[in-house]
Amino acid sequence: MTLYLVVGLPGAGKTTRARELEVAVGALRLTPDDWLRAVFADDDPEGWRAAERVAHRDRIEGKLVEVGLRAAERGLDVVLDFGLWGRDERSALRWIAAARGIHPEVVYLPVEPAEQRRRVAARYDAGPGEFLMTDAELVQWQEQFEVPDAVELAGGAVPPVPPPHATWSDWASARWPSLPPQVG
Numbered sequence: 001m002t003l004y005l006v007v008g009l010p011g012a013g014k015t016t017r018a019r020e021l022e023v024a025v026g027a028l029r030l031t032p033d034d035w036l037r038a039v040f041a042d043d044d045p046e047g048w049r050a051a052e053r054v055a056h057r058d059r060i061e062g063k064l065v066e067v068g069l070r071a072a073e074r075g076l077d078v079v080l081d082f083g084l085w086g087r088d089e090r091s092a093l094r095w096i097a098a099a100r101g102i103h104p105e106v107v108y109l110p111v112e113p114a115e116q117r118r119r120v121a122a123r124y125d126a127g128p129g130e131f132l133m134t135d136a137e138l139v140q141w142q143e144q145f146e147v148p149d150a151v152e153l154a155g156g157a158v159p160p161v162p163p164p165h166a167t168w169s170d171w172a173s174a175r176w177p178s179l180p181p182q183v184g
């Protein structure tokens, strides 16, 4: 089975692509934003910025990784509609998938800053429950984002895990505290 890792900044079109994959290949789509909106339905449009909410997102993502791995092992293709800005995040998930006989595939969606601003503003104007983001945040995130390299896009070798972690699974359980360490 394939574990699709959808990579991109807000407004890049991740959820749109994830929905397309859901239909095209019959994949299970896992979108943490949906869970945050559902669980924290009373949040105002800036609520997502609170440190507490960032920690909640990490915990939701960890459980979605766990569910996604189980689903893939039981024969479903799975789409993680997460963002995955960091190379290490992608390396960890590629490593964990491969260790379980699941094929990881990085789906990178680039977006130009002007187009991104336009899309994020239009989405916010159109939908209740959307997260409010400032232009300054979008600029800062463009700088933080680690563009996937050719090796990642081609499904090449996963780099060594950074110390002090023994495996990428350990790294992932530190990054996503609700994700139990994986065997293998």
Ligand SMILES: Nc1ncnc2c1ncn2[C@@H]1O[C@H](COP(=O)(O)OP(=O)(O)O)[C@@H](O)[C@H]1O
Binding pocket: 008, 009, 010, 011, 012, 013, 014, 015, 016, 017, 119, 120, 122, 123
């Ligand atoms: N390829 C595209 N071209 C033009 N608009 C797009 C494209 N992909 C998505 N959009 C629009 O941009 C907005 C953000 O897309 P979305 O999929 O929600 O992005 P993300 O999940 O990466 O934040 C939505 O209004 C969507 O309809």
Ligand SMILES: [Mg+2]
Binding pocket: 014, 015, 016, 033, 081
């Ligand atoms: Mg989205």
